[in-house]
Amino acid sequence: MRLKLTLLTLLWFGICQAQTEDELNQISAHLSQATITQGAFQQQKQLKFLRNPLNSNGTFVYHQSKGVIWKTLSPVPSTVIINDNRLLTDQGEQAVPAAFGKVFQALLGNNLNFLTEGFTIAVSHHDAVWQLQLEPKEPLLKKLFLHIKLSGDQELRQMELEEFNGNQTQIHFEHITHPSELASEQEVDFARLSP
Amino acid sequence: MRGYHPKFTAWLWLVGMILIAVLGYRALSKDWLETSFLALLPTSEQNPEIAAIVQQRDQVLNRKLIWLIGAGDSTSAIRLAEQLKQTLTQSALFSNLTLQIPQQKYIDQYQQLFPLRYQLLTNETVATLNIDPKQFIQQNLQMLYSPIGQLQAANLEHDPLLLFSRYFNAAHPLKFNVEQGVVMVQDAGRYWALLLSDLENNDLQLDKLEYLQTLVENAKAHIQELHGELLVTGVPLFTAHGSQSAKQEISIIGFGSSAGIILLLLVTFRSIRPLLLSFLAIGSGMFAALVLTILFFGKIHILTLVFGASLIGVADDYAQHYLCDSYGVKNWNAEKGLRFILPGLFIGLLSNLLSYAGLGLSPFLGLQQMALFSAIGLLVAWLTVVLVFPLLLTGFSFEHVPGILKLTRHWEHSWPLWLFKNRRKLSLSLILFVTGGLWQLTPQDDVRLLQSVSPELMAVTEKIRSLLPVSPEQQFFLVSGQDQEAWHQNEQSLTQQLNALKAQSALGHYEAISDFWPSLKQQQANYQLLKDALYDSGLTEKYMLNLGFAHNAIQTELQVFKTAEHQTLDLNTWLEGSDESKQQLWLGCEHGQCRSIVSLIGIKDLSSVSALAKLPGVTWIDQVDQFSQLFKRYRIRASGLLLSAFCLAFLGLSLKFGWRNAVIITSVPLASLAVTLAALGWSGQLFSLFNLFALLLVLGIGIDYAIFFFIAEDRRASTSLGVTISALTTLLAFGLLALSSTQIVQAFGVTVGCGIITALLVSPLIGLKHLHQS
Structure with missing residues (x-):
């Protein structure tokens, strides 16, 4: 059973539709919408079979039409560049399902409506502070994730992924800004995606 | 003609026709119509083993239809696809019919390979380990800490080095979005659900093909009504389209020539x-041709029938010559008429048969059938x-003056005199026209001209190709070796x-089983490599310790690795667990040769890909190119054939009429050609083999007309009537071929039409001497 699940993760299945759009619209109204979002992240991955969590941190840049640059700075530097249909890593181009890039971009781009396509969503919010709990609808995905929790105010501040097998990942987003232009090195990175 | 009894010969004919009818009853009660366009191509020129492999591959590909059902969102696309699947099942x-892909089955199959992860290393893993094992560990850490690591982390417990993840990912280079078990692709504004289907029979009969087409058309209309869109492609649809247009052409040509003949005969007689x-x-001729061709070949191709329909116009000639002979002769009777016309009819038949026999000498089944059918x-x-x-x-008389006679009179009398008077100017312009035309003649030898292709279907196929870059090209590599090890080595060097070409974007993808199944020797080498580079060196232990694995987890991993040492996975077991597309690449070992196919997807630079055939054990297979080369060779050979047929006719005519007269007679076909x-x-x-x-035929017809004028002497009026009527009917039949949507058929029609018109215009010049005398 364990192994089957791991293979399922490898296959990574896509996402499908749901309907709770009204509540999401309310939250989305609070969220800042910008062409560029950038900031830092702290990631903690807790794997049941490891004594210590895997901690890492780095920076990210989201550009509405160009995609995402995700740079892990510590403990092992790596760069991942993603758009709708391509994914580049330090080890060259990798094939990943389109859904992966899309979810990634939806989250970082504050484009929450996109998530209605794949999850049953429970919403709670006090003033500007909101929390979403996403449960996958796809039966095969259900075997992988219990839920994903998102919380934030004008920005997405935290994401928590609870896997079926007890593993847990938390990502905190900090120092979020919306510059009007990309830095030149960011331009160079995105340029690598264009064929 | 002593001993000639019309009643006896008629009885003889009747007995023969009854015999053919009995044979025909048996032949036509079986499945006798061939529609596949591959059946037209010759196989004999190839190494029979390769031909068998190609045929086997064709048969698999020729059954496949790819359907993409598009809608504004994925749920609707899947719903429409499910409806469509139901309709197709009922058909x-x-x-x-595969809509929901059996994911669980694939997963279960791959699960069986998990224990063999130490043997199943990817080429990239081997390369990294050979260069720097620390780099390999570094890559693992990069993966684990990066967002993609989310997909890998869960495997870490059982596969700390992520060996199997690497293997699995390499084996599935193209990942598709799967929703509700359905593969989805997406373009601007539309979600497309993928439905794959295999036809039950790869050699569908015409009625089934038509049924398939209606099915597709109805489905398209239905889905469009529901604001969706349907894209379908597959070889069967191309065949269906080709057959349908062939069928239409048979009726147009058959109906057109029949109607023309009826009109002409009624007006004339x-x-x-x-x-x-x-x-x-005509009827007896066509029926006998159909029956005997089926008896001889087993089946008759639909394109033969298209061509055969044009025969109506030629088969009618003999009757016309005979009937027209009665014109203008007082006290004509059938027996005397036959006596006069028989030599002409006989030479006409011989020259026609001679020209059709030429078709039979080609290696193309279709042309052989056409030759036999026509003969x-x-x-x-x-x-x-x-x-x-x-x-x-008996008792037939033809004494009224038919309207058409005015025309033929002018044609056989005034026209040649006018030609003769202006011979200098005319010869000069003829020479200019001919040399200029020949100068511009450029041959084309593309095998694809054989099939009529609908542009609409081509566009859909292109669109599907761009949405779903998975369909293999028709070109591929065949790799062989004297045993599995040798084969494996050859395929790996290919x-x-x-891979180098992929990096240069000369090639999109390729699929080769040796990339996913290391040979037995390689499996041992892989294990040894891991042992030396990661386990004996203590790197694995250190890496696991740093990540925070428990002490006993580390010991377990080392133990599992140790016990896995002598494991091997043979090719057949591996194949059993892999998907169909990979299984089809392995051709097995036979007569000391192990063979496989390496299929190619998205070839951008054909010449640098095909150049790899120089590698040991590698053969480049390009059917289209091969057939086109064959067309070219046979075009050159057919030119020789035309020349020898001309010489043969000249020789025959010289023997019968003397060489001076032979020159005169053959000048008509020469001018026509x-x-x-x-x-x-x-x-x-289009100028190809088929024009030759x-x-x-032009040669045969030209000689035919020339001879009738040559022996006409004082019966030019009735001769010209016969030649005109037969030329008009032939012209009608072949002229209608020029309407065909199949390029070669069209070229055939244009060529014969042009030749007949020229022969018609030139032939009255024969016997000009008599014209002057009269």
Whole structure:
């Protein structure tokens, strides 16, 4: 059973539709919408079979039409560049399902409506502070994730992924800004995606 | 003609036709129509083993249909696809319809390979380990801490080095979005659900093909009504389209020539008897041709019938010559008429048969069928005229002046005189026209001209290709070796080069099983490599310790690795667990040769890909190119054939009429051939092997007309009437071929049409001497 699940993760299945759009619209109204979002992240991955969590941190840049640059700075530097249909890593181009890039971009781009396509969503919010709990609808995905929790105010501040097998990942987003232009090195990175 | 009894010969004919009818009853009660266009191509020129492999691969590919059902969102697309699948299931045309892919099955199959992860290293893993094992560990850490690590982390517990993740990912380079088990692709504004199907039978009969087409059309309309869109492609649809247009052409040509003949005969003879007799001759000829061709070949191809329909116009000639002979002769009787016309009819038959026999010498089944069909059709029509007409024409008289006679009179009398008067100017312009045309003549030898292709279907196929870049090209590599090890080595040296081409974007993808199944030797080498680089060196232990694995987890991993040392995975077991597309690549070991296919997807630079055939054990297979080369060779050979047929006819005519007369007679076909070729050159029409076969017919017809004028002497009026009517009917039949949507058929029609017109214009010049005397 364990192994089957791991293979399922490898296959990574896509996402499908749901309907709770009204509540999401309310939250989305609070969220800042910008062409560029950038900031830092702290990631903690807790794997049941490891004594210590895997901690890492780095920076990210989201550009509405160009995609995402995700740079892990510590403990092992790596760069991942993603758009709708391509994914580049330090080890060259990798094939990943389109859904992966899309979810990634939806989250970082504050484009929450996109998530209605794949999850049953429970919403709670006090003033500007909101929390979403996403449960996958796809039966095969259900075997992988219990839920994903998102919380934030004008920005997405935290994401928590609870896997079926007890593993847990938390990502905190900090120092979020919306510059009007990309830095030149960011331009160079995105340029690598264009064929 | 002593001992000649019209009643006896008619009985002889009747017995023969009854015999053919009995045979025909048996032949036509079986499945006798061939529609596949591959059946037209020759196989004999190839190494039979390779031919068998290609055929096997074709059969698999030729059953496949790819359906993409598009809608504004994925749920609707899936719903529409499910409806479509139901409709298709009910049609009972398909042996396999896949909408929901059996993911669980794939997962279960791959699970079996998990224990063999130490043996199943990818080429990249081996390369990294050989260069720097620390780099390998570094890559693992990069993966684990990066967002993609989310997909890998869960495997870490059982596969700390992520060996199997690497293997699995390499084996599935193209990942698709799967929703509700359905593969989805997306373009601007539309979600497309993928439905794959295999036809139950790869050699569908015409009615089934038509049913398939209606099914597709109805489904398209239905889905469009629901605001969706349907894209379908597959070889069966191309075949269906080709067959359908062939069928339409048969009826157009058949109906057109029949109607033309009826009209001409009624206007000319003002009597129903010649009409019935002509149809008796044509009908008997066509029926016998159909029956005997099926008996000889087992089946008859639909393109043969298209061509055969044009035979109506030729088979009618003998009857016309005979009937027209009665014109203008006082006290004409059938027997005397036959006596006069028989030598002409006989030489006409011989020259026609000679030209059709030329078709039979080609290696193309289609042309061989056409040759036999035409030869039998003409022979039987001729026999009908010679054996039965004398009896049935008893008491026939033809004394009124038909309207068409004014035209033929002008044509046989004034026209040649005018030509003669202006011979200097005319010869000069003829020479200019011919040399200019021949100068511009450029041959084309593309095998794809054989099939009529709908542009709409081509566009859909292109769109599907761009949405779903998975369909293999028709070109591929065949890799062989004397045993599995040798084969594996050969295929790996090929894939190394293919990877280099991929990096240069000369190639999209390729699929080769040796990339996913290391040979037994390689499996041991892989294990040894891991042992030396990661386990014995203590790197694995250190890496696991740093990540925070418990002490006993580390010991377990080391133990598992140790016990896995002598494991191996043989090719057959591996194949059993892999998917169909990979299984089809392995061809097995036979007669000391192990063989596999390396299929290619998205070739951008054909010449640098095909150049890899120089590697040991690698053969490049390009059917289209091979057939086109074959067309070219046979075009050159057919030119020789045309030349020898001409010489043969010249020789025969010299023996019968003397060489001076032979020169005069053959000048008609010579002029027709030259003008036709020049016209093809000027108009930029297709010039291929098939035009040459058409030119053979022009040669036969040209000689035919020339001879009738040559022996006409004082009966030019009736001769010209016969030649005109037969030329008009032939022209009608072949002219209608020019309407065909199949390029070669069209080229055939244009060529013969052009040749006949020239022959018609030139032939009255024969016997000009008599014209001056009269």
